[in-house]
Amino acid sequence: MQKLRLGMVGGGMGAFIGAVHRIAARIDDQYELVCGVFSSSAENSRASGLMLGLSPDRVYSSYQELFEKESQLPEDQRAQVISIVTPNHLHYEPARQALESGFHVILDKPMTFSLQEAKDLANAASASGRLFCLTHTYTGYPMVKEARQIVQEGRLGRIRKIYVEYPQGWLSGFEEGSGNKQASWRTNPDQSGAAGAMGDIGTHAFNLAEYVSGLEVTKLCADINIVVEGRKLDDDGAVLLKFANGASGVLMASQVAAGEENNIKIRVYGEKGGLNGSKVMQTASC
Template sequence: MVEKIRMGMIGGGRNAFIGAVHRIAANIDGLIELSCGALSSNPETAKASGRDLFLPEDRAYGSYQEMIEAERNLPAEKRMHFVSIVTPNFAHFEPAMLALENGFHVVIDKPMTLTLEEAKKLEAKAKETGLMVCLTHTYSGYPMVKQARQMVKEGKFGKIRKVCVEYPQGWLCQPSENEGNQQAAWRTDPSKSGISGCMGDIGTHAAQLAEYISSLEITQLCADLNRVVDGRQLDDDGNVLLKFNNGANGILMASQIAAGEENALTIKVYGETGGLEWHQEEPNTLIVKWHDAPSQIYRTGNGYLSSFASHNSRTPAGHPEGYLEAFANIYRNFALTLNARLTGETPTAEMLDFPDVSDGVRGMAFIENVVASGQSDQKWFDFKI
């Protein structure tokens, strides 16, 4: 790498929830530097947030429109290479589209947009421009998730027959949106979150993980969505039956009213001869189960792991890596791929292993299909994109 990759950030300023996580993740490997930002929709807060992060005064912008225009006009050796969008769902599409139209790659939080129609437009623009769009589906960045995916792809378990994924949280078990919790307020507001609450927020993570590890695609679903807390406008709980493109079936549960749970994302995948089990709250362990042999424990950092798991590990065996490192793997692989483009090299398969715009489209399709299914008496819905 001949130079650091320069990042601009939209959102993520003072009192923001996820912006600092993105900055830490981008900085872990020393490949990316924050060069500029439009860190709030409030110009004064945006400027103040820029000072908090020691950005030059002339590169702490009052709006994303100002930032993209100004950065476009800077010399190539100074302007940002990509923009990271860390705003609520309703403020994803317009800055992402403007960035692509002006020649900048995009990293964006999930879900990618507010609607499937917007997601398709972003996908078309990315294809038209040849620019990259990276989606921060964090959980696919864990080394043992990548190990699980490689074992499935290598046929270790034969044909996959069943996928069970669940993501219970408890932080919305009370009407926190009415008690001053800003994160709860926008996530339960249809104008800011979209047509789904729980399924849009964490159900998309579960669906992406199911498809990522199994290397399959959801083709049909049957959903039951619930609004458990009185007065809530969007779903806060749901169960979805799944069918995949190889004939496998599955179950997806996502809930934000599971009192006492934190981020208990768990996935189990079963094939003809064995299966696997992974827990996000114990991420360095992968349990591998066999029909005719004892179960095995795979651990991060060991030499028996695949190149994809090893590529995304930083510490020796027995030294825990977690959420921030998984998040950083998304940024690292994106940065390495971008650097390969800039230097005329060919990125490796390991570098290219990050969620992209097509994952964003499938995520929005999942939301819209799940909501349509949940509102209908029809048992099975075809997964339409």
């Protein structure tokens, strides 16, 4: 089978998550990066594309140019899949235009900036007939897959209790005031959206709880905090969860847990046994 031809929007020099997606694509070995627009700056986009070994004529200055020119290439040459790894406020429009231009789309979470945009994008994906994939990276880890399988096989019995946590410490100080590019947009409501830590990493914990347990959250009660003075979005929070089968849970997400990096953990307890995973499910016992 030939590799899928991949184009990328965002993820150039100085970006964080774009390189992670490219590494994952190489590990998967099912994709070949053939084109992209890697920055809102045409100069930075070009430099990033050349650094990645792309042909200069396949490195674009805007996502509009990318979709237009790639669509004009012969079918066996043009990009087939577009991976969008931009800040949150630049998810909806590139994704919608990519779908309408005939490309499959891989979009990093969160889906969009608002609920209405999410509904509109879902409609656009349905109308396009193309695949729309929303990534939550931790579901791809082998031990997370095994944990989910253990639950599905009924080895824990009926699930009673779920604890999930995601502590980080990189925003323990006012990093957005010191020129930190990642901190600047992730703590800016105009670029990140209505949520800070809960939108950035709490969503991963929430997704992991539902994915591993196979249960849907039906109710929640949240306490959201801004710990660092001067910050505009939440950097810490805790949530009580109620699942569809009556099980209860607790979710914690914090970016002011000094000394922590990406220490995501989940524990799932049922009638017959429990799963106790740490550091992305490095251990799982029943």
